[in-house]
Amino acid sequence: MTQGTAIIAGQGALPGLLARRLEAEGAPFVLAEMEGFVVENPGGWPVERFIVERLALLFDRLRDLGMTRVVFAGAVSRPALDPGRIDPKSAMLLPALIPAFQAGDDALLRAVIGLFEDAGFDVVGADAIAPELVPGDGVLTPDQPSEDDRADAARAAQIVTALGAIDVGQGAVVAQGLCLAVETLPGTDAMLRWLADVAGGCRADAAGAKGVFYKAPKPGQDRRVDLPVIGPGTVAGVARAGLAGIVIEAGGVMILEREATLAAAQAEGLFIWARRP
Structure with missing residues (x-):
C-alpha cells in the first residue's frame, strides 16, 4: 500500500506550502479540510472534506487512500459539536474529545493528536516536512x-x-x-x-x-x-x-x-x- 501524508489543513499559507514540498519530492499526500475552514489550494490538489462529528469516518477514508502520516497545518477555531451529526463509530471517540473541548487549546490539540495516534497514524510537525521554516x-x-x-x-x-x-x-x-x-x-x-x-x-x-x-x-x-x-x-x-x-x-x-x-x-x-x- 502506498505510504502517504494527510495534511489536516486550516486557513493560511502553510498547508499549501507543505503540499508543494511533498509534491516536489514525489510523495503522495492529500489535503483534509474541516467544514467551515476553506483551505487555500493554489495547486488544485485533491481535498477530502470532513466534520469533527464524523472523525472516525475520516480515519477510514485516509487509510483507504494509503495515508499513514498526519501533519496539522493552518489556523482553525474550535467548532461547535452537533450531536445530531455524530455517527455511531465516531460516538466511541467522544469520551476522549468532549472534556477537551471545555479546556484550553493545548489540551484540545493533545486530545486530537491522541485520537489520530490511537487510529494508527504517525503525527508529525510541519517542520518535519519543511525544517527551514x-x-x-x-x-x-x-x-x-x-x-x-x-x-x-x-x-x-x-x-x-x-x-x-x-x-x-x-x-x-x-x-x-x-x-x-x-x-x-x-x-x-x-x-x-x-x-x-x-x-x-x-x-x-x-x-x-x-x-x-x-x-x-x-x-x-x-x-x-x-x-x-x-x-x-x-x-x-x-x-x-x-x-x-x-x-x-x-x-x-x-x-x-x-x-x-x-x-x-x-x-x-x-x-x-x-x-x-
Whole structure:
C-alpha cells in the first residue's frame, strides 16, 4: 500500500506550502479540510472534506487512500459539536474529545493528536516536512535589537511562559519593561490591532525603548501542532503598533514567506531576532 501524508489543513499559507514540498519530492499526500475552514489550494490538489462529528469516518477514508502520516497545518477555531451529526463509530471517540473541548487549546490539540495516534497514524510537525521554516538562534535582519530591546524581550519571555503555563497565549508586547498587551484567543493580529487602534500604539520618548513583540510556544506544548507562526502580516501589525521589532523563540516559531517577511521588516526598519530560550 502506498505510504502517504494527510495534511489536516486550516486557513493560511502553510498547508499549501507543505503540499508543494511533498509534491516536489514525489510523495503522495492529500489535503483534509474541516467544514467551515476553506483551505487555500493554489495547486488544485485533491481535498477530502470532513466534520469533527464524523472523525472516525475520516480515519477510514485516509487509510483507504494509503495515508499513514498526519501533519496539522493552518489556523482553525474550535467548532461547535452537533450531536445530531455524530455517527455511531465516531460516538466511541467522544469520551476522549468532549472534556477537551471545555479546556484550553493545548489540551484540545493533545486530545486530537491522541485520537489520530490511537487510529494508527504517525503525527508529525510541519517542520518535519519543511525544517527551514523554523530558524535557529540569531538576528535575521540588518537592524539589530538594542540592549533595551533585549531587556524587553527577556521580560516578554517571562510573561509568555507564565501565560502559556495556564494555556492562554503565545505572545506579548513589552516596552521599557512594561507589558502593553498579551495574546489571547483572538490571536496575534487582533492583539496588534488593539495596540495600534485602541491603545494608540507604543509612544516611547526619544530615550526610551519602543518595545518588542515576542512569540514562543507554550511550556510543555506538543510542538507537532499549533507551533507559533509569523509572516508579512505580523510585520505590518508590529510596524503599525510602533514597535521596534519582533522576537521569536529560536527553534520554536515558524516564519512563513520568509523572504517576504524579512524584506518587509527591513523596509520598515524593524529587527527580527530568533532568541535562544
